[in-house]
Amino acid sequence: MKTKIVTIGKADSQERIEEKLADAGDIIRQGGLVAFPTETVYGLGGDALNPESSRKIYAAKGRPSDNPLIIHIADMAYLNRIVREIPDQARKLADAFWPGPLTMIFRKAEIVPHQTTGGLDTVAVRMPSHPLARLFIQKAGGYVAAPSANLSGKPSPTLAKYVVQDMDGRIDMIIDAEGVEIGLESTIVDVTSDVPVILRPGYITQQMLSRVVGEIDMDVTIYDDSSTQAPKAPGMKYRHYAPKGELVVVVGRPQKVVRYINEQAAMHEAEGKRTGIIGTQEMLAEYHAFSIKNAGSRNDANTVARQLYTFLREFDDENVSYIYAESFAETFADKGFGQAVMNRLLKAAGHKVVHV
Numbered sequence: 001m002k003t004k005i006v007t008i009g010k011a012d013s014q015e016r017i018e019e020k021l022a023d024a025g026d027i028i029r030q031g032g033l034v035a036f037p038t039e040t041v042y043g044l045g046g047d048a049l050n051p052e053s054s055r056k057i058y059a060a061k062g063r064p065s066d067n068p069l070i071i072h073i074a075d076m077a078y079l080n081r082i083v084r085e086i087p088d089q090a091r092k093l094a095d096a097f098w099p100g101p102l103t104m105i106f107r108k109a110e111i112v113p114h115q116t117t118g119g120l121d122t123v124a125v126r127m128p129s130h131p132l133a134r135l136f137i138q139k140a141g142g143y144v145a146a147p148s149a150n151l152s153g154k155p156s157p158t159l160a161k162y163v164v165q166d167m168d169g170r171i172d173m174i175i176d177a178e179g180v181e182i183g184l185e186s187t188i189v190d191v192t193s194d195v196p197v198i199l200r201p202g203y204i205t206q207q208m209l210s211r212v213v214g215e216i217d218m219d220v221t222i223y224d225d226s227s228t229q230a231p232k233a234p235g236m237k238y239r240h241y242a243p244k245g246e247l248v249v250v251v252g253r254p255q256k257v258v259r260y261i262n263e264q265a266a267m268h269e270a271e272g273k274r275t276g277i278i279g280t281q282e283m284l285a286e287y288h289a290f291s292i293k294n295a296g297s298r299n300d301a302n303t304v305a306r307q308l309y310t311f312l313r314e315f316d317d318e319n320v321s322y323i324y325a326e327s328f329a330e331t332f333a334d335k336g337f338g339q340a341v342m343n344r345l346l347k348a349a350g351h352k353v354v355h356v
């Protein structure tokens with residue numbers, strides 16, 4: 001299949017943008033697949049109400065088909081048709097955080113095919129805030145099912161070049177545009193129970209959610225990897241992307257962390273093994289290794305969130321054998337978002353943590 005790559009940028013007039021997105025929307029209506037930017041990561045979109053489109057999404061990604069997709073909508077008026085009911089709590093959360101990086105789980109309406117929900121009777125819905133994503137969803141008929149636009153086993157793409165790397169030849173169109181600002185997948189909240197439950201942490205934190213709905217739980221499997229309970233977000237059970245190199249998260253006082261990482265790096269590099277480091281801006285000048293990634297200031301979780309997946313892909317391309325990352329849990333002023341970053345980092349590290 002020939003994949004059309006469409007760039008949308010500042011030079012495009014509103015009219016031209018509408019034309020390009022109308023073409024993209026037509027592809028979705030005809031049962032094809034289009035990768036598009038959202039504020040979290042790039043999505044791989046298909047018609048959510050067409051079971052054949054969902055089947056194609058799984059095939060393009062090489063993803064197991066029991067891993068449910070998120071339906072993206074552009075307008076609150078479209079929610080009714082795909083869910084059995086809209087609980088009060090969900091309405092409040094939508095008022096507060098939609099459009100934005102929040103996905104909610106509802107009981108699904110008949111019209112939503114089981115192919116889209118991975119066989120579940122619930123459905124995940126999100127209204128993204130990225131303006132091009134919204135316009136694209138409208139042009140596509142209103143319901144775009146989309147997982148992240150990476151091959152299964154790769155990090156979610158935050159840059160169009162990684163979408164091209166993974167999806168060229170496998171889908172009909174890739175929309176390349178700016179505005180993928182957050183870099184981590186959406187927060188997922190199950191609103192089918194009396195007390196909403198966070199199934200996946202993200203930019204919208206527990207604290208932000210609880211300011212709106214009061215009590216809110218967190219699925220135990222998010223922070224306790226030793227839990228034998230099955231995660232309620234089915235996708236969470238799949239092994240997450242791990243870089244080719246061995247990734248270890250190092251926890252401790254900053255100077256001790258730097259000393260430990262430098263010692264390890266010197267040892268590996270003496271053996272001819274490339275070593276990579278993900279460190280905060282404040283510590284960066286003190287590190288010595290083949291590849292050093294700047295995670296931004298320790299007061300700001302946003303920079304590392306935006307770049308984490310890119311760092312992991314770059315380490316692979318650089319053939320790095322060992323990777324050390326500072327722990328960001330205690331570092332950031334924004335503890336909630338720091339927790340989401342750590343959730344992804346620890347998954348990539350297979351929960352290998354060293355305390356120094």
Ligand code: AMP
Nearest residue numbers: 068122123124147148185233234235236
């Ligand atoms: P993504 O990883 O961003 O492609 O989002 C898909 C993820 O959303 C899945 O892997 C699940 O973890 C979660 N999800 C989607 N639908 C449901 C659902 N009905 N119930 C629980 N989790 C869901």
Ligand code: MG
Nearest residue numbers: 147148156185
């Ligand atoms: Mg994904």
